[in-house]
Amino acid sequence: MSGHNDAIEDADAAIVEGKAPPSRGRPLDRERILSAAIDYIDDSGLAGLTMRRLGERLGVEAMALYRYVQGKDELLDGVVEALVDAMDVDSDVIDAPQDGWQDFVQRLAHGVRRVALAHPKAFPLIASRPPEAPWLRPPLRSLRWVEIFLAGLEAEGFSDEAAVASYRAFSSFLLGHLLLEVATLGADVGPLDVVDEAPEPEGLASYPHVQRLRPALSIDTSSVEFEEALEELLNRMALMRHETTHD
The missing domain is CATH 1.10.357 (Tetracycline Repressor; domain 2)
Incomplete structure (x- = not known):
């Protein structure tokens, strides 16, 4: 149990002060980061997306994201993959x-x-x-x-x-x-x-x-x-x- 807790704490290092850790209920992972990035773009547009702002949305410092995506280029490539993969769950697409x-x-x-x-x-x-x-x-x-x-x-x-x-x-x-x-x-x-x-x-x-x-x-x-x-x-x-x- 302690090993699991340590892993979650390590993954969600550098929590932004005053915000609840994202590990409560759901640990930070690549899928969650990409989903948050898509939500940010939907809300605010692509131009304003930065690793820092994405970290704020997730309640972590930007550096915590680099464990899962190496930088903004990889983040944007992941967003595209997630968008295209949405067709996999579209029941009308064969x-x-x-x-x-x-x-x-x-x-x-x-x-x-x-x-x-x-x-x-x-x-x-x-x-x-x-x-x-x-x-x-x-x-x-x-x-x-x-x-x-x-x-x-x-x-x-x-x-x-x-x-x-x-x-x-x-x-x-x-x-x-x-x-x-x-x-x-x-x-x-x-x-x-x-x-x-x-x-x-x-x-x-x-x-x-x-x-x-x-x-x-x-x-x-x-x-x-x-x-x-x-x-x-x-x-x-x-x-x-x-x-x-x-x-």
């Missing part, structure tokens, strides 16, 4: 098609949108923090979720080329739309806090679709995608014009 690929993609898109609307001030971090690999894109920015997306489409008959192109189109559409949407809800989307590019990941064997398609995912097709998206927009505008002039 990890493989059940009623066709359209239903699968729609569920995934709405799952990401629910994350954005639940935490609009934190969502821009998904666009600005480095993904697990430099050739992955937000908002599906983790190897696991990209694997789920690619595997799901290929199970529905998509070729490798079509699956990669769909991943790019899905990412561009969803991120662009959601960044505009969260901006109307008070998010600061510019300038984004872009950091150095992520290093090449290890252990891709656990993600066979990502591993096989890694060369295709790495190709920069931004200009082509822009032209295709613009052409699609013009087609939609032409359709709307036709509908309104023939009513």
Whole structure:
């Protein structure tokens, strides 16, 4: 019993004077720190988040946080992971098609949108923090979720080329739309806090679709995608014009 008490006291060292220790009821840990960081961003925005202010919210000195996160960069990366992981507990998001690929993609898109609307001030971090690999894109920015997306489409008959192109189109559409949407809800989307590019990941064997398609995912097709998206927009505008002039 004494060893347990000593561990809690050590973990929650440097309690801010006059505040109840967070170890009473729930010890300080990484999950609690990330949750508090998300709450802070939801309440006050990203710009004001510091280790000191986060420590104050948790009732500890900032130095107590460094046992669980090495600094603000790691804290923000952890916040992004927590936001993306929220889709794991979203009962409407599925990890493989059940009623066709359209239903699968729609569920995934709405799952990401629910994350954005639940935490609009934190969502821009998904666009600005480095993904697990430099050739992955937000908002599906983790190897696991990209694997789920690619595997799901290929199970529905998509070729490798079509699956990669769909991943790019899905990412561009969803991120662009959601960044505009969260901006109307008070998010600061510019300038984004872009950091150095992520290093090449290890252990891709656990993600066979990502591993096989890694060369295709790495190709920069931004200009082509822009032209295709613009052409699609013009087609939609032409359709709307036709509908309104023939009513």
